[in-house]
Amino acid sequence: MEIKFTKAETLKAKPADETKLGFGQVFTDYMLVMPYDEGQGWHDPEIRPYGPIELAPAAMCLHYGQTVFEGMKAYRTADDKIQLFRPMENFKRLNKSNERLVIPELDENLAMECLMELLKVEKDWVPSADGASLYIRPYIFAVDPFLGVKPGAHYLFMIILSPSGAYYSTGLNPVSIYVENKYVRAVRGGMGFAKTGGNYAASLIGQDEAHKQNYSQVLWLDGVEQKYIEEVGAMNIFFVIDGEVVTPELQGSILPGITRKSAIEVCKSWGMKVSERRISIQEISDAYDAGKLQEVFGTGTAAVISPVGHLKWGDKVMEINNNEIGEISQKLYDTMTGIQWGKIEDTFGWTVEVK
Numbered sequence: 001m002e003i004k005f006t007k008a009e010t011l012k013a014k015p016a017d018e019t020k021l022g023f024g025q026v027f028t029d030y031m032l033v034m035p036y037d038e039g040q041g042w043h044d045p046e047i048r049p050y051g052p053i054e055l056a057p058a059a060m061c062l063h064y065g066q067t068v069f070e071g072m073k074a075y076r077t078a079d080d081k082i083q084l085f086r087p088m089e090n091f092k093r094l095n096k097s098n099e100r101l102v103i104p105e106l107d108e109n110l111a112m113e114c115l116m117e118l119l120k121v122e123k124d125w126v127p128s129a130d131g132a133s134l135y136i137r138p139y140i141f142a143v144d145p146f147l148g149v150k151p152g153a154h155y156l157f158m159i160i161l162s163p164s165g166a167y168y169s170t171g172l173n174p175v176s177i178y179v180e181n182k183y184v185r186a187v188r189g190g191m192g193f194a195k196t197g198g199n200y201a202a203s204l205i206g207q208d209e210a211h212k213q214n215y216s217q218v219l220w221l222d223g224v225e226q227k228y229i230e231e232v233g234a235m236n237i238f239f240v241i242d243g244e245v246v247t248p249e250l251q252g253s254i255l256p257g258i259t260r261k262s263a264i265e266v267c268k269s270w271g272m273k274v275s276e277r278r279i280s281i282q283e284i285s286d287a288y289d290a291g292k293l294q295e296v297f298g299t300g301t302a303a304v305i306s307p308v309g310h311l312k313w314g315d316k317v318m319e320i321n322n323n324e325i326g327e328i329s330q331k332l333y334d335t336m337t338g339i340q341w342g343k344i345e346d347t348f349g350w351t352v353e354v355k
Contacts, residue, residue: 001043001045001110001113003032003045003046003047003113003114003117004044004045004046004047004048005046005047005048005121006046006047006048006049007049008029008030008049009049011029012028012029014124014125015163018127018128018129018132018163018165019129019132019165019166020165021127021129021132021163021164021165022164022165023135023162023164023165023167023302024135024162024164025162026162026163027050027160027161027162028050028122028125028134028160028161028162028163029049029050029121029122029125030047030048030049030050030118030121030122030161031047031048031049031050031051031118031158031159031160031161032045032046032047032048032114032115032117032118032157032158032159033045033046033048033053033156033157033158034046034114034156034157034158035154035155035156035157036104036154036155036156036157037153037154038153038154041104042104042106042107042110042157045110045114047117047118047121050160053156053158055143056143056145057145058145058146058147059141059142059143059144059145060142060143060144060145060146060152061141061142061143061152063147064142064149065196065197065198065201066101066102066103066141066142066151066152067101067139067140067141067142067196067197068094068097068098068101068103068139068140068141068194068195068196069094069137069138069139069140069195069196069197070090070091070093070094070136070137070138070139070195071090071135071136071137071195071301071302072084072085072087072090072135072136072138072301073085073133073134073135073136073164073301073340074119074126074133074134074136074161074354075126075133075134075340075341075342076126076127076128076133076341077341077342077343078341078342078343079342081342081353081354082119082123082126082353082354083340083342083351083352083353083354084351084352084354085258085339085340085350085351085352086258086262086350086351086352087112087115087352088108088112088352089258089261090138090258091106091108091111091112091138092108093195093256093258094106094111094138094140094195095108096193096194096256097194097195097196098140100191100193100194100196101191101194101196102151103140103142103151103152103155104155106140106157111138111157114157114159115136115138115159116354118159118161119134119161119354120354120355122134122161123354125161125163126163127163127164127165129165129166130166131165131166131167131168132163132164132165132166133163133164133340134161134162134163134164135161135162135163135164136159136161137159137160137161137162138157138158138159139157139158139159140155140156140157140158141155141156142154142155143155143156167302167303167304168303172305172307172325172330172333173307173309173325174307174308174309174310174320174321174323174324174325175216175217175298175306175307175308175309176214176215176216176217176308176309176310176311176312177210177215177216177217177218177219177232177296177308177310177311177312178206178209178210178213178215178217178218178219178312179218179219179221179281179311179312179313179314180206180209180210180218180219180220180221181221181226181313181314182209183202183205183206183209184220184221184222184223184226185199185202185203185206185220185223185230185231185253186199186202186220186223186230186253186254187222187223187224187253188223188224188251188252188253189252190223190252190253192230192252192253192254192255193250193252193253193254193255193256194255195255199255203218203220203233206218206220206233207233213312215310215312217232217233217234217235217298218232218233219231219232219237219311220232220233221281222253223253227280227281227282228248228278228279228280228281229248229279229280229281229284230248230253230254231248231254231255232298234298234300234302235257235298235299235300235303235306236248236254236255236257236259236260236298236299236300237296237297237298237308238260238263238295238296238297238298238299239279239284239287239293239295239296240293240294240295240296240326240328241287241292241293241294242287242292242294243273243294244272244273244274244275245264245267245272245273245274245275245328246274246275246276246277246279247260247264247274247275247276247279248276248277248278248279249276249277249278250276251278257299257300258301259299259300259301259304259305259336260299262299262336262348262350263299263305263332263336264276265348266332266335266336266348267328267332269348272328281313284311284313284318285313285316285318288311288318288320293318293320294321294326294328295307295320295321295326295327295328295329296308296311296320297326297328297329297332304333304336304337304340305329305332305333305336307320307321307324307325307326307329307330308320309321309323309324310323339351
């Protein structure tokens with residue numbers, strides 16, 4: 001499919017100091033927009049200057065939340081190549097979210113073609129600073145001007161780009177996590193596995209409570225019994241218990257993270273025992289008391305690996321590994337980021353070069 005290109009009259013000045021980019025605050029010169037119309041399908045993709053889009057006040061996405069999105073990154077290697085990390089996994093997951101929210105399937109190869117063309121135009125925006133990357137946000141939303149609860153007939157697929165600084169600007173320091181006992185994020189049969197705005201809206205109150213108690217993130221329990229561990233607000237969660245790497249199994253209520261999947265595959269390649277199963281918060285507490293809880297870490301696109309130093313459940317505060325990053329967490333971080341930035345050989349075949 002031909003991708004139209006509309007040139008910007010003027011280009012933005014690139015950030016002078018890439019060590020101060022932050023996250024999600026700076027956007028590149030261009031974005032990709034492709035409409036869907038019932039009976040016509042996805043059509044007429046266009047790379048156009050980044051800027052506001054016209055949306056009817058009655059647009060269905062604003063009223064009924066029919067939206068899905070993804071998050072990935074482009075990395076600049078030491079030899080000045082630009083590469084992606086498992087991008088087709090993101091587009092496959094986007095279609096899983098589409099299916100749950102009754103959004104038309106997007107051809108994954110077409111989505112990849114659109115992304116590649118946009119990145120070719122915006123390659124100079126991929127940062128060179130250590131740890132910095134170009135964050136990629138593909139998303140789809142219903143645009144029908146209709147105040148009725150039904151799947152839309154008209155959508156927009158868009159991709160915007162944002163150069164982002166190193167997640168750990170002061171080093172790989174453990175985070176503190178608060179276990180939410182009152183509110184729930186998702187239940188099996190719901191939308192927990194989909195990457196959709198509603199899931200993040202549902203998590204904000206728990207995040208707010210965590211911040212009030214001086215904890216950086218919230219750990220969610222299952223929505224039925226509120227005893228089994230699910231995920232952190234922006235990450236999947238892992239535990240190292242007596243030498244075994246354990247993470248909650250995918251039952252439809254947590255996000256099937258691509259970094260999660262990759263971490264499991266890396267650990268298995270090292271010959272480690274990895275289990276995906278139901279884990280109660282009580283089991284974690286008992287393992288801590290028995291001196292068997294060796295490490296806790298999260299996985300996600302932004303942080304890659306995020307070690308956990310403190311875990312608060314009710315009145316109990318568990319200090320993990322003396323509030324220091326563990327050996328497995330550090331090794332995973334070094335391996336994953338090494339592959340992403342081309343510092344070590346990609347023996348898994350996960351990276352895709354932008355040419």
